[in-house]
Amino acid sequence: MLLLRLKSPILSQNSYSFLLKSCIARKAVEPGKQLHARLFINGIIFHDFNLATKLVNLYSICHSLTYAHNLFDKIPKRNLFLWNILIRGYAWNGPYESAFQLYHQLLDHGLDPDNFTFPFLLKACSGLSAINLGKAIHNRVIKTGWEMDVFVGAALIDMYAKCGYVNESRLVFDNIMNRDVVLWNSMLATYAQNGHPEECMKLCCEMVFQNFMPTEATLVTAISASADLGAINQGRELHGYSWKLGFVFNDKVKTGLVDMYAKSGNVKIARVLFEELREKRLVSWNAMITGYAMHGHAHEALNLFKRMLEYSTQPDHITFVGVLSACNRGALLDEGQMYFDSMIKDYCIEPSVQHFTCMIDLLGHCNRLNEAYRLITEMKVTPDSGVWGALLNSCKIHGNVELGELALERLIKLQPDDAGNYVILSNIYAQAGKWERLQNLRKVMIERNIKKSIACSWIEVKNKIHAFVCGDTSHPMSDELYEELEKMGEFMAEAGYIPNTSPVFFDVEDDEKMEMVNGHSERLAIAFGLISTPPGAKLLVTKNLRVCEDCHVVIKLISKIKKREITVRDVNRYHHFKDGICSCGDYW
DNA sequence: GTAGGGTTAG
Numbered sequence: 001m002l003l004l005r006l007k008s009p010i011l012s013q014n015s016y017s018f019l020l021k022s023c024i025a026r027k028a029v030e031p032g033k034q035l036h037a038r039l040f041i042n043g044i045i046f047h048d049f050n051l052a053t054k055l056v057n058l059y060s061i062c063h064s065l066t067y068a069h070n071l072f073d074k075i076p077k078r079n080l081f082l083w084n085i086l087i088r089g090y091a092w093n094g095p096y097e098s099a100f101q102l103y104h105q106l107l108d109h110g111l112d113p114d115n116f117t118f119p120f121l122l123k124a125c126s127g128l129s130a131i132n133l134g135k136a137i138h139n140r141v142i143k144t145g146w147e148m149d150v151f152v153g154a155a156l157i158d159m160y161a162k163c164g165y166v167n168e169s170r171l172v173f174d175n176i177m178n179r180d181v182v183l184w185n186s187m188l189a190t191y192a193q194n195g196h197p198e199e200c201m202k203l204c205c206e207m208v209f210q211n212f213m214p215t216e217a218t219l220v221t222a223i224s225a226s227a228d229l230g231a232i233n234q235g236r237e238l239h240g241y242s243w244k245l246g247f248v249f250n251d252k253v254k255t256g257l258v259d260m261y262a263k264s265g266n267v268k269i270a271r272v273l274f275e276e277l278r279e280k281r282l283v284s285w286n287a288m289i290t291g292y293a294m295h296g297h298a299h300e301a302l303n304l305f306k307r308m309l310e311y312s313t314q315p316d317h318i319t320f321v322g323v324l325s326a327c328n329r330g331a332l333l334d335e336g337q338m339y340f341d342s343m344i345k346d347y348c349i350e351p352s353v354q355h356f357t358c359m360i361d362l363l364g365h366c367n368r369l370n371e372a373y374r375l376i377t378e379m380k381v382t383p384d385s386g387v388w389g390a391l392l393n394s395c396k397i398h399g400n401v402e403l404g405e406l407a408l409e410r411l412i413k414l415q416p417d418d419a420g421n422y423v424i425l426s427n428i429y430a431q432a433g434k435w436e437r438l439q440n441l442r443k444v445m446i447e448r449n450i451k452k453s454i455a456c457s458w459i460e461v462k463n464k465i466h467a468f469v470c471g472d473t474s475h476p477m478s479d480e481l482y483e484e485l486e487k488m489g490e491f492m493a494e495a496g497y498i499p500n501t502s503p504v505f506f507d508v509e510d511d512e513k514m515e516m517v518n519g520h521s522e523r524l525a526i527a528f529g530l531i532s533t534p535p536g537a538k539l540l541v542t543k544n545l546r547v548c549e550d551c552h553v554v555i556k557l558i559s560k561i562k563k564r565e566i567t568v569r570d571v572n573r574y575h576h577f578k579d580g581i582c583s584c585g586d587y588w
Numbered sequence: 589g590t591a592g593g594g595t596t597a598g
Contacts, residue, residue, distance in 0.1 A: 149593095
């Protein structure tokens with residue numbers, strides 16, 4: 001950049017070329033603009049295609065799309081390379097629509113998109129979640145014969161993944177014979193991002209089996225999948241595998257491990273790894289803060305947040321989801337309100353539905369139901385099912401029938417087929433002794449043919465995931481498992497336990513009801529865990545719905561009688577049972 | 589005479 005400071009107005013075109021190349025390498029847009037001005041004054045710019053191209057490239061890399069596009073428009077003869085770098089700029093930074101405008105212009109000019117154009121266009125589709133556009137581009141890919149290209153393929157896989165079309169992703173993946181590691185990674189990410197962690201793990205094994213060397217992205221994706229599965233042993237294996245492959249000092253892999261250990265209930269190990277990070281980036285802070293929040297360690301989460309600010313790391317909207325849900329778990333109303341205000345005022349973050357959900361949950365937690373409702377009415381964003389669900393849940397805990405009815409009314413509009421909401425209101429009615437309303441609600445459910453979704457819980461034992469549905473007798477160890485449950489029942493009866501059958505929704509006789517509660521999937525998974533692990537071993541069970549109230553009581557007792565730490569991760573939160581107490585403080 | 593696909597936190 002020394003040359004820039006020289007007074008001499010005349011530089012050779014080679015020198016300009018060299019300087020621009022250096023600007024591109026450093027992403028230095030300001031010196032580039034100065035060079036642009038000189039080129040303009042000297043009248044060189046429009047005669048030297050090479051220099052103009054370099055400038056468009058620089059602007060495009062540096063998010064200066066307006067500059068890039070203006071210059072692009074003035075270049076008389078444009079080649080595909082020039083179109084591609086401008087499309088790339090829009091694909092990376094938006095507005096994505098501009099990428100498609102350029103694409104159509106390109107076609108109008110009689111040019112054919114190539115294996116560079118397609119990945120950029122597909123990236124823009126991913127950004128817009130525009131499946132129809134994506135499919136149209138896919139057709140064009142097939143027509144122009146680029147479908148076997150790994151770059152195009154990976155972009156197609158990602159586009160379908162971001163639009164939620166997992167099967168289409170897989171078709172693209174299966175269709176390409178000469179795969180490379182990124183193509184595998186794209187497919188792994190598709191499964192991980194779309195809630196198919198088991199498929200992700202399976203494919204990961206296949207990839208290794210086919211002698212592909214995992215990369216940083218492979219491990220990050222696989223670790224996040226095992227975090228979503230709550231598969232601690234698989235996660236530990238991946239941890240060991242990272243050692244073997246030399247990724248153990250890699251901060252991105254390590255952040256994945258922090259998330260994985262936190263989600264599987266090992267917050268302490270997560271913290272140790274977090275402290276080992278050489279560079280603590282925003283994602284790492286967020287993983288640790290949300291990890292603490294999930295497990296109800298409100299003060300640890302907030303202390304870490306304060307430390308993050310001392311490190312001058314700017315929090316983002318995800319950090320505040322963690323901070324606010326930490327306040328919620330700790331019933332810290334004043335702090336929660338303070339952070340919510342600070343997020344808006346000090347950090348200029350527009351509260352999202354998630355932030356509002358945290359606040360409504362928090363107000364509800366503290367029995368400020370009317371304020372919670374008022375907040376919903378004042379929200380600038382449209383309240384979704386999470387928001388009304390939080391209100392409904394708070395109404396159940398504090399026995400507010402009227403607001404509960406209102407919340408359900410809104411929920412029915414948003415999720416007409418979700419039985420869970422009806423069940424919560426029916427529980428509110430049952431608790432309040434409103435039997436007539438309860439009967440009416442049941443009638444409505446029957447009329448609308450709303451059925452409770454099948455509850456499923458799973459537990460990982462010796463690296464294998466064992467899944468149980470409600471009343472399941474299909475497991476090979478089913479007999480032993482029910483025997484264990486029966487034995488537990490005797491112990492619990494001695495401890496004064498009386499089954500609470502109110503969560504059982506169907507009209508059935510009492511002893512039948514008992515059996516149904518007894519056969520709840522979380523109990524089956526825990527019973528299986530008890531008989532297939534050594535005494536004292538921790539258990540982690542994951543459930544697709546909320547833990548039922550009776551099971552919550554029972555698991556507390558089991559943790560005391562069997563001297564076991566049991567973690568249940570239900571659809572909303574974690575419950576840590578130890579010595580007869582649950583970390584949620586019976587609020588969930 | 590150049591560029592590109594996959595990566596974690598909610």
